[in-house]
Amino acid sequence: MKRSAPPPGPGSLTPAQRRLGRDWRLSTLFLAPTAVLVGVLVLLPIGRSIITSTTERHGSDNVFVGLDNYTALIGDDQFRTGVINSFVFTTYAEIFKVVLGLAAALLLHNQRRGRALLTGLLLVPWVVPTVVTAFSWRSLLDPIFGSVNSLLGASGIGQLLASAHLIDSWPAGWLSDTSLAMPSVILVNVWKGVPFFTICFLAGLKAIPSDQYEAATIDGASAWQRFMHVTLPGLRHVITVTVTLSSIWTFNNFDLIWLLTQGGPGDVTAPYVLIAYSKAILQLQFGAGAAVTLVMLPVIGGLVFYLVRLLRPDLINRPYRPPGALRKAVPWIITAMVTIALAWASPQIFWKAAVLLGVFMLIAAGVGRVVSGLQARGGRRTSSAVSNVGRSVATFGLLAFVLGPMYWIAVTAFKTEGQVVSRVNDLWPTPWSFEQFTALFTNQPFGRWYLNTILVSAASTVVALICAVLAGYALARLRFRGAQGFTVTVLLTYVMPGALLFIPLYQLLIGVRLTDSLWSLVVTYPTFTIPFATWLLAGYFSSIPAELEEAALVDGCSRVQAFGRVVLPLAKPGLLAVALFTLTNAWNEFLFAFVFITKDEFKTLPVGMQSMIAGDVVPQGQLAAASLLVSIPVVVMYAFGQRFLTEGLTAGAVKG
Secondary structure, three states: OOOOOOOOOHHHOOHHHHHHOOOHHHHHHHHHHHHHHHHHHHHHHHHHHHHHOOEEEEOOEEEEOOOHHHHHHHOOHHHHHHHHHHHHHHHHHHHHHHHHHHHHHHHHHOOOOOHHHHHHHHOHHHHOOHHHHHHHHHHHOOOOOOHHHHHHHHHOHHHHHHHOOOOOOOOOOOOOOOOOHHHHHHHHHHHHHHHHHHHHHHHHHHHOOHHHHHHHHHOOOOHHHHHHHHHHHHHHHHHHHHHHHHHHHHHOOOHHHHHHOOOOOOOOOOOHHHHHHHHHHHOOOHHHHHHHHHHOHHHHHHHHHHHHHHHOHHHOOOOOOOOHHHHHHHHHHHHHHHHHHHHHHOHHHHHHHHHHHHHHHHHHHHHHHHHHHHHHOOOHHHHHHHHHHHHHHHHHHHHHHHHHHHHHHHHHHOOOHHHHHHOOOOOOOOOOOOHHHHHHHHHOOHHHHHHHHHHHHHHHHHHHHHHHHHHHHHHHHOOOOOHHHHHHHHHHHHHOOHHHOHHHHHHHHHHOOOOOOHHHHHHHOHHHHHHHHHHHHHHHHHHOOHHHHHHHHHOOOOHHHHHHHHHHHHOHHHHHHHHHHHHHHHHHOOHHHHHHOOOHHHOOHHHHHHHOOEOOEOOHHHHHHHHHHHHHHHHHHHHHOHHHHHHHHHHHHOOO
C-alpha cells in the first residue's frame, strides 16, 4: 500500500485552519446534529422559560408582570414547603446511600466467590423501572394488605417501635401518616440508589494500590484504622463525584415521589418539582411554574459547576484553591451547617436517622475491633471463621433488602385475585395462576402501551447513537476552536434535570400541536439521551490509542475512513454501553410522558401503569403482573451487558 505523508504540520495550515483549528470543517459536520438538537431542545427552552417566568396568564393571553412571579414565591407557603422537602429528601437519601453503598462495596470487594453474581443481583433495584419500584413498595407498605406491617406485627417489632415512639401508632400507615411518609419515601429512594453507589465505589476500591494496605498492616494498623486512613482517602474523589451527581438527580426527583404519594399526605412529601408541575400544568400558570424551577437554578448550577470541576478540571481556568487549613476545615463546616439545617427542617426525622446511623457505625466498628483483636492474638483461623460468618450474615441481609420487594412483585403476579385480597399464601402462591396476566391484557390496553414504549425507546436510542458517535469522536479526537466550550455545554446538559425543561417543552409542543402523540416523546427524549451518550462515548474514544488512528492516516486513509475502519470497531463496548443506557433511560422515563401524553392509546408503560390506579382502588395483582413484564427485558439486557455497564460508569459516566 502506498503510504502518504503524515498530517500537515503547523506551517502548512491554511489561515482558516490556524484561526478555527486544524479539523474545523470535519468537526462542524460531526457536531452539527448534536448542536442543533441541544440548542433547540435544551438551551432555547431554558431561555424561553426565563421569558415565561415574567408573564402571567389572564384568560387566553399572557401579560408581562416583570418579577411578580418571583416576589410572590417569598410568601408562598407551598413553595417554601417544597424547597424544604427537596432538601430533606436529598440530604437524608444521600447520607444513607453513601453509608450502605460503601458497606456493600466493601462486602463485595472482599468476596472471593460469586462476586459477579452478587453484583448482578445488587443491580436489580437500579435497573428496574421507577414505576415498578414505586408499585412494589406501595404494595409492601400498604397498611392493610402489605407484608411490612404483617411481618413487623408477627415478630413484635412493630409494637416495640410504637412503644419506643419511633412510630406514632400501630399498625403503621407508612405512606399516609404525616410523620412516616417522608422517611418511607427516602427509604425507597435509598433502596433504588444504593446499587449505583456500590458499583462506583467498587471501581474506586479496585483503583487503590494494595501495597498501601500492606504497609498499614505492617505498621500495626487495625481494620478500622486502615479504613479511615487508606480506604476513605482513596475513595475521596469517587465519593465526591458520585454524591454530587446523585444529589442533582435526587433533588429534582419527581416520578418516584409522585408514584408513591403524589406529594401527600397534604404537602408533606411534595418536592419543589411537584409544586412547579401543579402551578404550570394543573393550574395553567406557566409563568409561576417557570419561576419555581428557575429560582432553584442557582442551587442546581452550583452543583453542576462543582461536578464539572471534578470531572474535567482542565475545562475550568485557574480554579481557586483555598489555603490548606481552610481546605481541611471546609468539609467540617459544611457538615455542621447541613446537620443544623436538617435538625431545624425535620426534627422528627433527624434523631431517628441519627440513631440508625449510630447503631450501624457502632456495629461496623465493633466487628472491625473483634476481627483485629483476633488477628493480633494470632488466631488466624478463628478470625477467618468469624469473618466468614459475619460476611455471610451481611450478604444475606443485603440480598434480602435488595431482592425482597422484587420477590413480592413476582409472587403477587402469580396469585389469584382471591389470594391477593384475602392475604393467604403470601410468600408462595397456592395454586400458581396466570389470572392477573389475563386480566391485565383484557382490562387494560397493556399491549398498546408496550408497543409504544418499544417504538419510542428504539427511536430515541438510534437518534442518540448517531449523534453521540459523531459528537463524541469530534470532542475526543478533532482539533477545533471552541472544543472546551462545547464539552462544557454537553456536560451541563448531561446533568441538567428535566424539571427545568418540561414546562417550556410542553409550551413548545402545544405550539406545534405535537402533544398526545408518540412524536412528542421521540422529539424531547434527546434532551437527556444525547448529552449522556455523547459524554460517555467521548470517554471511550479518548481511551482508544491515538497511534492506531495515526497509522491508518499514514497508510492513506482519510480521517473519516480511519474513524469508520479503526475507531468504531474498537469502540463496540462503548457503543453497547450507550445503547443499553439510552434504551433503558427511555424505557423508564416518566415525567415527560406523564406531562405530554393524556390519551390511553399513546401512553408508555410507566404512565399507563400509573393510570391503572383509580382513586383508592389499586389493582395490586394486575400491577404486579405489569411490573414483572416491564422489568424482565431491562433485567435481561443488563444481565448480558453487566460488564459494559461497569466500564461505562468508570470510563465515561463518572470518570469522564
